[in-house]
Amino acid sequence: MKRPALVFALLLLPALCLSSDDSAFVARQRRLLEVLSREPLSLPAIAGRLAVDSDRAAAIAAFDSMGRDRNLSGPFHGYALMAVYLRFRSLFPDSIHRLVRDVFRFRGLYRGDTENHWVMYYTGMYLAAQTWPNEPGTAWFNGKSSEENFREAEGWLNHWITLTSTTGQGEFDSPTYMPVFLAPMCVLYDFAADSVMKTRARMMCDLVLADFAVEDLQGNYGGGHSRDYPADIINPLIAQTTRVAWLYFGQPGRMIWDDPQFQPRVRASWEIVFPALSGYRVPAMIAQMATDRSVPYVQRKRKRVRNIIRFGEELNPPVYTYTYMTSDFVLGSLQGGILQPFQQHTWDVTFVSKRPYNTIFTVHPSYSKRELGMFFPEELNVMVQGVDLAKGTYSSPDKWNSSSPYEQTFQYKNAIIVLYNIAPGAHYPHIDGFFPGNLDDRTVDSAGWIFCRSGETAVAFYPVRPYAWIREGENWRFRSPHLKTGVVVEVASVRGNGEYEEFMRRMRVRAVDTSGFSLNPGVTYTTLAGDVMKFRYDGPRILNGKVVDIAKTPLYDGPMMTGEPGIITLHYGGHTRTLDFREVRIIER
Amino acid sequence: MNILRPVCAFALLPVLLHVSHGVSPAQPENLYLTILTSFRAAQKPTGDPASGLFTSSDGGLTWEHLGWRETIRTFYAEAGSDGTLWNACGNGVLRSTDNGAHWKVTTGWEVTEVLKVKPSPSLPSLVFASTAYGVFRSTDRGESWELKRAGMRRPFSGDVCIDRTDARRVIAATEEGVYLSENSGESWRQTGLPGRGVRVVVQDPVDASRFWIGTEEDGVFCTTDGGRGWSRRTPAAFHAAVYAIALHPRRRNWISIGTYGDGVLLSTDAGGHWEERNGGLSDLHVHALIVLPSNPDVLLAGTLNRGLFRSTDAGVRWQSCFQDSSQVWGLSAR
Numbered sequence: 001m002k003r004p005a006l007v008f009a010l011l012l013l014p015a016l017c018l019s020s021d022d023s024a025f026v027a028r029q030r031r032l033l034e035v036l037s038r039e040p041l042s043l044p045a046i047a048g049r050l051a052v053d054s055d056r057a058a059a060i061a062a063f064d065s066m067g068r069d070r071n072l073s074g075p076f077h078g079y080a081l082m083a084v085y086l087r088f089r090s091l092f093p094d095s096i097h098r099l100v101r102d103v104f105r106f107r108g109l110y111r112g113d114t115e116n117h118w119v120m121y122y123t124g125m126y127l128a129a130q131t132w133p134n135e136p137g138t139a140w141f142n143g144k145s146s147e148e149n150f151r152e153a154e155g156w157l158n159h160w161i162t163l164t165s166t167t168g169q170g171e172f173d174s175p176t177y178m179p180v181f182l183a184p185m186c187v188l189y190d191f192a193a194d195s196v197m198k199t200r201a202r203m204m205c206d207l208v209l210a211d212f213a214v215e216d217l218q219g220n221y222g223g224g225h226s227r228d229y230p231a232d233i234i235n236p237l238i239a240q241t242t243r244v245a246w247l248y249f250g251q252p253g254r255m256i257w258d259d260p261q262f263q264p265r266v267r268a269s270w271e272i273v274f275p276a277l278s279g280y281r282v283p284a285m286i287a288q289m290a291t292d293r294s295v296p297y298v299q300r301k302r303k304r305v306r307n308i309i310r311f312g313e314e315l316n317p318p319v320y321t322y323t324y325m326t327s328d329f330v331l332g333s334l335q336g337g338i339l340q341p342f343q344q345h346t347w348d349v350t351f352v353s354k355r356p357y358n359t360i361f362t363v364h365p366s367y368s369k370r371e372l373g374m375f376f377p378e379e380l381n382v383m384v385q386g387v388d389l390a391k392g393t394y395s396s397p398d399k400w401n402s403s404s405p406y407e408q409t410f411q412y413k414n415a416i417i418v419l420y421n422i423a424p425g426a427h428y429p430h431i432d433g434f435f436p437g438n439l440d441d442r443t444v445d446s447a448g449w450i451f452c453r454s455g456e457t458a459v460a461f462y463p464v465r466p467y468a469w470i471r472e473g474e475n476w477r478f479r480s481p482h483l484k485t486g487v488v489v490e491v492a493s494v495r496g497n498g499e500y501e502e503f504m505r506r507m508r509v510r511a512v513d514t515s516g517f518s519l520n521p522g523v524t525y526t527t528l529a530g531d532v533m534k535f536r537y538d539g540p541r542i543l544n545g546k547v548v549d550i551a552k553t554p555l556y557d558g559p560m561m562t563g564e565p566g567i568i569t570l571h572y573g574g575h576t577r578t579l580d581f582r583e584v585r586i587i588e589r
Numbered sequence: 590m591n592i593l594r595p596v597c598a599f600a601l602l603p604v605l606l607h608v609s610h611g612v613s614p615a616q617p618e619n620l621y622l623t624i625l626t627s628f629r630a631a632q633k634p635t636g637d638p639a640s641g642l643f644t645s646s647d648g649g650l651t652w653e654h655l656g657w658r659e660t661i662r663t664f665y666a667e668a669g670s671d672g673t674l675w676n677a678c679g680n681g682v683l684r685s686t687d688n689g690a691h692w693k694v695t696t697g698w699e700v701t702e703v704l705k706v707k708p709s710p711s712l713p714s715l716v717f718a719s720t721a722y723g724v725f726r727s728t729d730r731g732e733s734w735e736l737k738r739a740g741m742r743r744p745f746s747g748d749v750c751i752d753r754t755d756a757r758r759v760i761a762a763t764e765e766g767v768y769l770s771e772n773s774g775e776s777w778r779q780t781g782l783p784g785r786g787v788r789v790v791v792q793d794p795v796d797a798s799r800f801w802i803g804t805e806e807d808g809v810f811c812t813t814d815g816g817r818g819w820s821r822r823t824p825a826a827f828h829a830a831v832y833a834i835a836l837h838p839r840r841r842n843w844i845s846i847g848t849y850g851d852g853v854l855l856s857t858d859a860g861g862h863w864e865e866r867n868g869g870l871s872d873l874h875v876h877a878l879i880v881l882p883s884n885p886d887v888l889l890a891g892t893l894n895r896g897l898f899r900s901t902d903a904g905v906r907w908q909s910c911f912q913d914s915s916q917v918w919g920l921s922a923r
Contacts, residue, residue, distance in 0.1 A: 073659035108657030111680045113702065122698065141657075142680070143693025156698035309702070309721040310745045310764045377702045377721040377745075378625075379876070380786075380805065381830055381849045382893055382916075386626075 022281065028247055029276050035255065036270055042066075043080040044270035050088045051277055060092065067099040075112035076180070078104075078124030083187040083274050086127065104128045108141055113376075114306065115170045116180045119160060123184035126153035127191050154197065157188070161200050163304070165207065165581040166565035168555060171340070172303035172319060173215065174227040175239030176265075182208045182244065183271040186278035196584055203579045203586060205280050209248060210570050212241060213290035214299045214561050215323050215332065219245040219252040220350045220358070223323040223332025226303070226340040230393060230400040231265045233345050234434055234475065235356045238264050243272045248282045249290040261356045285572040289560045292572070293327035298413060299558035305339050311374050320550045322411045328352055328493040329457040333416055335550055336408035341375040342367070342387060342394050344403035347416060349491050351457035357436035357474050360452065360459055362487055364420050364431045366404035367395045397428045398477075410535035412527070412543055419486040419521040421537040431485055433461075433478030441500070442476065447508040450478075458500050460507040462488040464514050464523065484521045488512050490528060617883050620645040621666040621674075622652060622897060623919040624912055639915060642666050642676055644689070648881055649889045649899050652911050655689040665919035669708035673730065675716065677703040677919075682718050684731045695731035704746070705919075710753035717759060717774065719746035724761050726774045740777035741768055750790040752815070754797045760816045762787035767802055769816040781810060781819035791834045794882075795841045803831025809846055809860060822860025833878035833920075837885050845888065845904060847875030853890055853904050866904030871895055877920035891917025 036048030041062040049059035063084060066072055072081075085092070085100045103109075111121045129150035137143045144152065164170075171177050185208065188201035215222045219242040225233075232239040237256055243264075245251055256262045303319040319339050323332035333347035348361035372383035384395055393399040406422040420431050435442060441453040452459040463478070465485040470477040490507065494500040506528060513524035522536030534542040541548040556563035560571050566582040578587040627639030637643075637654040641663045644655045655674075656663075662679030669675065676683035681696035682703050696703070702721035709715035718725040718734070723744035726737045738744055745764040752758035759770045766782040767790065786805030793799035801822075802810050808823030809831055822844075823831075833847030842859035845866065852867035853875055867873060870890065877891030888900045889910075896912035 070659060108659035108661055108680075110659060110661045111701065113662070113679055118698070137693060138691070143691065152697050159698070307722075310743070377704055379788075379830070379832065379849070379893075381874070 024250060025248070025281075028250065031255065032243075032247060032272065032276050035258075036273055039270065040268060042268055042270065043077070043084055044273040045268075047084050047087065047273045047277060048270070050084070050091060051273075056091065060096065063092075064096060064099060067096070067103055070107060073107050074110050075117035075121040078109050078128070079120045079184050079187060080124075080271075080274070082124050082127040082131070082191075083183075086131070086187075086191045087277060101132060104132070104141060105139055106141055115160070116177050118156060119181055120184050122153040122156040122160075123188050125149050126157060126188065126197075129153060130191075130193055157197070158200070161204055161581065162566075164204070165568065165579070166555075167316060168301070168303040168318065169211070170226075170304045170306050170316065172226045172301075173211070173221070173223055173321065174225055175221040175232050175236065175241045176229060177227050177240075178208065178212055178221075179240045179244055179271045179275075183274040186275045186280045189280045190278050199584050199586075200581075202280060203581060203584070205275075206283065206286065206570070206577070206579055206586070207568060209244075209282050210286050210289060210561055210568075211301070211556075212244065213249065213286050214558055215325070215330065216241075216245050216249065216251070216290045217293065217325065217330045217350065218352055219256065220330065220352075221245075222325065222330030222348075222350055223299075223321055224334035224347055225343075225345040226306070226319070227343040228345045228401055229265055229343065233348075233361070233400045234359065235262070236350050236359055237262045237356065240264060240266075240269060240272070244275070245290065247272060247276055249287045251291055283570075283577060285570055285575060285577060288572050289570065293325060295559075296324065296326040296413075297559045299323045299325065299561065300553050300556070302553045302555050306341065306375055308374050309377060311370060318551070318553075320553045322550075324411070324413050326414075326493055328455070329491055331411065331414055331416060331489075331491050333409045333411045333418075336404075336418075338371055338374065338403040338405050340403055341372055342391065342403060343401050345401055346404075346407055347409055347411070347418060349457075349459055349489065351454050351459075353454050355436075355438050355454075357438060358454060360433070360435055360461065360489075362418055362431050362433040362478070363400060363402050364404035364407050364422060365397050365399045365402050365428050366406065366422075367402070367427050371403065371405070395427070397430070398432070400432075400434060408535075408537055410533060410541040410548075412531055412533055412548075413529070414492060415488070415490040415525065415527045415531075415533060417486065417488050417523045417525060417533055417535045419523070419535065419537045420484065421521050422483040422485075424483060429483055430479055430481040433467075433480075433487070435476040435478060437471075437473075437475050443504070445504070445508060448512075449504075449507055451504050451507070453494065453500050456493055456495060458492050458494045458503045460490045460492075460503070462512050464488070464512070464517060464521070484518060486517075486521050486523060488523055488525050492528065617646065617648065618881065618922040619668060620649055620879070620881075620889070621655075621668065621919070621921045621923070622877075622889075622891065622911070622917065623663045623666050623676075624896075624915045625662060625664060625918040626916040627912065628894075628914040628916075639912070642689070643911070648884065648887055649897070649910060652897075656683070656685070656692055663918070664703065665705045665921070667706060667708065667921040668923035669713045669716075670710050670923075671708075671713035673708065673713060675706040675708055675731075677706040677718065679703075682706050682716075682725075682727075682731060682734070693731075695727070696725070696734050699736075700725055700734060705748045707749050707751055709751040709756045711751075712756045715751065715756055715773065717749045717751060717761075719749045719761065721745055724749055724774060724777075728773075737770075737774035738777065739775065740770075740779075742779075747787070748789045750792050750800060752797065753792060758815055760790050760800055760802075762790045762802060767810075767816070767819065780817055781812070782807065788830065788832055789834055791836065794836050794838045801834050801836070801844065803834050803846060805830050809834070809844075811860065822856070823863065827863075832876045833891075835878040835880045835888065837880055838882045839885065845878060845880065847878035847890060849874050849876075849893075853878065853888070853907075855904055866900075867907070868905055869907040870898055871909070872898075877917050879920045879922055882922060889920055891920050893917070 037054040185204040301321040304316040329351040350359040369380040387394040450461040465482040467480040524534045570577040622643040624640045643652040665677040674685040705719040723738040748762040768777040789803040808827040810819040829851045830849040837843035852873035872892035872895035874893040881887040898907040899910040
């Protein structure tokens with residue numbers, strides 16, 4: 001006879017030790033596992049089934065089958081295999097124990113070619129080497145002994161943790177890939193025998209979640225992103241991080257992906273199961289950081305460009321992110337330029353809405369073999385074709401994600417200037433803007449502004465150069481076919497029609513100075529609050545007459561998260577939690 | 590550490606035995622083919638995988654898979670004069686001392702995206718690896734590796750060649766020109782093509798003082814003084830990327846090149862004149878090319894879209910011979 005409740009309680013023993021405040025988390029955790037247990041069998045789904053003891057025999061049989069599938073040899077598989085195995089090994093027959101051991105004995109596991117791959121791969125190798133110590137190189141697929149594998153994995157993980165906590169994260173702020181940094185850290189926290197590594201993993205869980213929390217608006221990952229997919233960019237709540245927000249922060253207030261409008265792009269990607277099963281618990285203050293939007297704030301961060309292997313002077317140039325958060329909308333940006341190959345999302349305003357497609361942004365759909373050559377070692381001549389095959393839209397003139405060498409931004413609070421200076425002959429000689437088709441209002445004003453309203457968010461969007469509208473399925477596409485072009489955007493909260501009318505009235509009379517634009521794109525704009533923003537392409541960002549030196553952006557700078565290299569402090573309600581990566585300790589005050 | 594010390598009479602013995610090339614002309618060679626990507630479906634539990642390392646001992650007529658069956662992005666493989674097999678992969682530098690039955694990843698987490706691995710023909714313990722992160726060197730058969738890029742402005746290196754007559758002389762192809770080291774990689778100086786992408790470098794099997802390089806968009810260059818000076822050997826208007834260079838083992842001045850878009854070109858006068866050799870070659874994007882030392886009429890061309898082609902008449906006619914929906918990255922013979 002099956003006893004799901006009992007098994008669930010045993011497997012989630014840490015959850016039972018929590019205070020009453022955690023009961024909502026435990027309820028979500030259980031709900032997620034129940035849903036997952038009905039999903040098609042994958043390694044995460046197997047974990048879900050075993051956790052709730054749903055058809056254990058089928059789950060074990062599927063695990064056995066996957067253990068034999070040689071196609072499961074990529075960086076996503078090793079750590080997931082170890083995570084399921086270590087958590088449920090008491091349920092497995094001897095044949096499974098041998099099978100999992102043999103995966104690491106005979107299967108050529110691919111390390112991958114990017115940061116999230118390496119974090120997953122080395123987490124898997126660390127735990128495997130720890131699980132089967134003192135074995136010679138002949139007992140491992142890569143010919144290295146248990147000791148060699150352990151030291152190599154430990155070396156990479158420590159390197160990555162140090163790099164991330166001092167210089168900033170690569171593949172930063174990604175609505176798709178954030179969970180595959182969080183999940184291996186949860187697994188490492190659960191199973192690393194070494195107390196120092198365990199503490200480091202816990203600190204990284206805190207860091208990754210806090211980093212997300214300060215840009216999370218009810219499940220929407222605000223700000224610019226290093227890596228995002230077109231479907232997620234135009235419909236932010238379908239991103240994988242929405243599941244993270246729901247599990248840890250309780251927002252959005254329902255399992256939104258059950259709604260057909262918010263189906264994740266890759267529904268089968270359930271890495272969130274490993275955090276859900278983990279003994280790691282998010283500190284209450286991080287959840288509060290994610291949900292308290294009572295006071296608008298600016299969060300600045302310093303991040304890191306993916307490894308530049310060609311055509312660059314620096315391996316990891318800095319990325320400066322700027323995010324303005326309110327209870328109604330989040331306006332965020334990166335400084336522009338090529339900061340990540342082909343999946344970059346430089347800026348947007350995303351607003352709270354019950355409807356999908358709750359975002360507005362512009363993009364220059366750039367592509368070049370040189371851009372890919374900066375980050376990938378294959379031949380320049382074949383990479384565009386290769387990325388098109390793998391990702392689908394890289395060379396499309398209509399794509400919604402792109403890094404462009406011809407795009408620069410200057411944001412101050414709720415206003416942003418975005419300039420484009422596209423080289424003649426570059427792909428493509430236009431910029432596009434995404435406007436949802438379901439806005440409450442989209443008015444093209446005779447003063448040159450485009451006014452939009454969705455719920456309690458009002459957006460004023462000023463195109464510097466002529467443009468056209470293209471009606472598409474779920475949206476309007478704004479297209480400005482000019483090499484030198486740009487937009488000015490200011491966003492505000494409005495309560496009711498009256499405030500929206502007032503917002504439009506005040507915006508209509510605002511002057512946008514674009515003198516000299518045709519020679520070198522530049523704008524001077526005075527915001528509703530009276531701040532004067534002046535920005536010319538390749539020139540300084542000037543606010544109220546003073547140059548804003550974005551190069552001085554700290555690792556973290558905001559009311560709830562500050563940081564200098566190696567020491568990052570979370571702030572909420574008069575309390576602080578300091579992640580001291582130098583001394584590997586957490587200090588709470 | 591003085592890595593030149595082992596270059597003693599004993600170590601030079603292989604040089605004396607292998608007169609002008611890594612393969613004695615009369616002996617059938619082992620061939621090594623690397624396939625980076627297959628456009629076929631994922632591998633099945635049985636049968637040869639579609640990508641990775643393959644070997645042939647019958648002049649390229651038949652091939653069998655060697656080494657890891659899983660995809661680890663295998664860029665290039667080569668056998669050393671001591672029989673050690675070296676494999677350049679996404680996972681690092683792999684080494685096998687038992688003809689591919691077992692492999693060890695000799696590099697650590699610091700070494701990734703290895704594009705070429707080249708053992709010294711005269712000193713098998715000396716091995717260089719060209720990677721996206723720079724040139725690495727091992728002086729102990731891969732037991733340890735060191736990044737060696739002193740004097741190089743940019744790290745990316747697509748190929749490296751160790752002089753078979755003097756292991757101190759090493760030439761590296763980089764994203765910004767060709768570099769020469771005369772102290773086994775301890776330091777480098779740029780000797781040609783500043784700011785230009787260099788993709789491949791080979792030593793002439795007939796004249797050891799000559800090295801040839803293929804470039805991203807500037808054609809073929811040659812040095813006749815061991816890498817100090819370089820002269821163009823293709824017309825100035827020739828801009829196809831040259832990914833592969835194959836030299837006739839006995840006929841001086843016979844050079845074939847594999848290009849992106851122009852297929853295979855042959856010159857019999859050291860680059861004075863070139864002719865296309867593309868009959869039957871249905872993919873003109875050639876990334877790998879070798880002349881069989883044991884039978885120089887046989888050429889193999891690895892293409893980026895349609896697998897491996899074989900010619901038995903020095904490239905006049907080609908026939909598809911293996912993995913016709915694959916991206917061939919490397920070919921070597923020993």
